[in-house]
Amino acid sequence: MPVTWLIPSILLLALIGYWAGRARALAVAGGDTRALHSLPGHHGGHVALFASAPALALLVVWLLTQPFVINGRVAELIPDSANSATGEGPSAALMMSEVRRVAAGLDLAVREGVITAGQADSPRTGADDMRAWLAGVGVALGGETGPWVLPAAQRYRALSATGHLMMTIAVIALSAAGLAGALRRVRPQFRARDVTERAVKAGLFAAASIAILTTLGIVLSLVFNTIEFLRLYPAVDFFFGLTWAPSFGGGSELGILPLLWGTLSISVIALAVATPIGLFAAVYLSEYATPAIRAFAKPLLEVLAGIPTTVYGLFALQIVGPLLVSAFGEGGVLGVTWMGSGTAAMTAGLVLGVMLIPFISSLSDDIINAVPQTLRDGSLSLGATRSETIRQVVLPAALPGIAGAILLAASRAIGETMIVVLGAGAAARLSLNPFEAMTTITAKIVSQLTGDTDFSSPEALVAFALGMTLFVLTLALNALALYIVRTYREQYE
């Protein structure tokens, strides 16, 4: 039975268990649910749980371990000579995948009726037959396939088939045993509710762990590749190098400082745009706007947050860049020549700032709304005007939250890629002129990993080191945001 059928079967057993458990609970109680410690539904849930959870766990473990066991057994048939024939012959892993490909081809041939199962598994089958069959179902083999491939593939098929059969039997048996065992435990005093409560807790815990483990996995993959990179490239040159000039031929200079500088410049410009505008918009929306205006303007502002960043990037490239050039560029209205081309830190920063406005305004609006009305009343009743009240009471009370919102926006700015790629250019440059092209860490991560990449070269691995730096940077920002919010809370609550 394929796995796609096994899982529904277990769930069906669980469903049967649920109804059986319920029915049995009602039966042992003589139809009076008050005689039961737990509700019949809890008993049903308990039986369903024992019918499904252990069986599913076994299924997962089996599926994870079976390939290892089979690979081990099949590897015995792969001659060492294949490895050592030439200096750099195909690795064992490559040969293993060849075996798997042949086995899968045979499966397909049997399924399509080209051959019978007996033919596929017959030891008399020759390599030429095999080649013909596989070609018949559209599986092409590599030019040189050793004679050992076919027996290995046949053993692979046989082992897989038995393994699968054993798994099906074991899983179904475990499911049925769990069902029967749990059903026998149904008594009026049995605390089925506690079992289901614990199951709920375990399920929620598992969900939380997956989120945390994923983060951990991401960090670990970054860490290992970063370490690998730092073995190939000196850390001092990476962290303090003033030039970014990768060349896949070798002799790259991979200094992070120009990228860091670009990231920081663009983020600072973006925040300088987004913070005041976003904050004023939030104050207007929460303190001055009539309900009608608010109902109209708030969703509109939030639509801005839903625009894909690529579209913002196009906007930067097509409109903002040329507009800035016509003001700050050669022959522009201001008569200065600060700006050479449309792609510049300023272009990307401004557009990134526009993208962050709804982010800051929406968060700040919620925070300002959370400031208790009694504080506003207190200030107004002392004869303060509305704007005095906002400046002196509402905003100070909302400040920790607003600071948190700004820092969150800052980590968004640092992590943004598309606007930067399209708006800021690609030149990694340490320049004090924001009207010049710059580039950021994120943009360079993309460009280092696009195209044909050899993942063992420092030019590709540097992407992980850059990613790690980015991760540490945003983590520090978020930690700072939390710290600020906490200290303020302690002070005023």
Add this chain to the structure above:
Amino acid sequence: MYDTPLTEADVSTEDAKILARNVQVHYGTTHAIKDVSVAIGDKAVTAFIGPSGCGKSTFLRCLNRMNDTIDACRVRGTILLDGDDIYHRRVDPVQLRARVGMVFQKPNPFPKSVYDNVAYGPRIHGLANSRADLDRIVEKSLRRAALWEEVKDRLSAPGTGLSGGQQQRLCIARAVATEPEVLLMDEPCSALDPIATAQIEDLIYELRDRFSVVIVTHSMQQAARISQKTAFFHLGHLVEFGETGQIFTNPQDPRTESYITGRIG
């Protein structure tokens, strides 16, 4: 006798600090205050009593135009402060509120230091010419609120860190710092324990020397202890208004009697 609303004749217009005539308040379609006329004396404590939702807070908030901040609220009728209509077009509610201070049900100190809380009003209205001047106002206000001794060593600590009773006295100090003529208090003790309540009551009793105090309370005993005049509201009507002693010992209206003996609440 009962059900006849108080006529203007019942309201003595002499030495009244606030004179309200035929005040009507609507929240959208809710008619919250129905034709209320009342005279609030100077240098005296007036208590508003009545069951929840009868409009005590609403009427109190009319007296310093705090209802202006509620969009749905419409006030009609006349309210005179020292003979001047406070709802006149030319009256700035912001200045009015400096003359008519307010203390709320729940203590609401600002998230600032004790000092800055008290100095808030004087700073806004430019009442102090120098830092020393401001220090003096803060100290005087805190002394009037009977809080000085407790906080004089921690004026720079956050006002929100004080106990509930201290917070409420801080709010009173904050209100008296702007030297108002009238002090409105909306159930100022309902969030406090008995000891803090007793302290606030003593305080109100003393404040009477300088201010005209209007207090909303749910405690008959409190009204009886600290007020000279009592107004009983019921379903938006001012049912009875008179000397506190007379209201509690010899109420004229059966609704008043039912309320003070605990039959409507």
